[in-house]
Amino acid sequence: EFDDFFEEGSEVTLLRDWVKMDQLRPPPPATPPDFFHGLGSGDALELRHEDGWWAVQYMGSRRAAGRQEHRVRSVLYAAEHWVAASQLRPLWRRCGKAWRCEAPSRAPPPPPKRPKVDKRGGGAGPSGGASA
Numbered sequence: 001e002f003d004d005f006f007e008e009g010s011e012v013t014l015l016r017d018w019v020k021m022d023q024l025r026p027p028p029p030a031t032p033p034d035f036f037h038g039l040g041s042g043d044a045l046e047l048r049h050e051d052g053w054w055a056v057q058y059m060g061s062r063r064a065a066g067r068q069e070h071r072v073r074s075v076l077y078a079a080e081h082w083v084a085a086s087q088l089r090p091l092w093r094r095c096g097k098a099w100r101c102e103a104p105s106r107a108p109p110p111p112p113k114r115p116k117v118d119k120r121g122g123g124a125g126p127s128g129g130a131s132a
Helices: none
Strands: 044-049 052-064 067-074 079-083 088-090 092-095 098-101
Touching: 044 067, 044 079, 052 079
Parallel strands: none
Antiparallel strands: 044 052, 044 088, 052 067, 067 079, 092 098
16 A cells, blocks of 8 residues: 555545565655754755655755755756755665665764773783783
């Protein structure tokens, strides 16, 4: 059953189609609240346009008419749009049973690994002990 398409001649009855289970995937997660703060030019997103989600690239942001707008570009259709954040979402990829987000490119690096501490006591060398 589709969320946005209706049976022909109806504005109430959702369109249904029969497909094999391996052709389906669960809906992607919600957009993280701070997602747009880390975006960089060229990051991959999806734009809600004409009842579908379309691949676009993030180009920048501006404040217009009291609201934040984002400029996106469709490489496939050579078109650019200024849109509200509500029309955008991360480009999610399904990896096995998990979702992976393609952006932002400027995501913070992982925290540095802490040096291993020898819990047996002694010095800080690889053997953990002092030499005689």
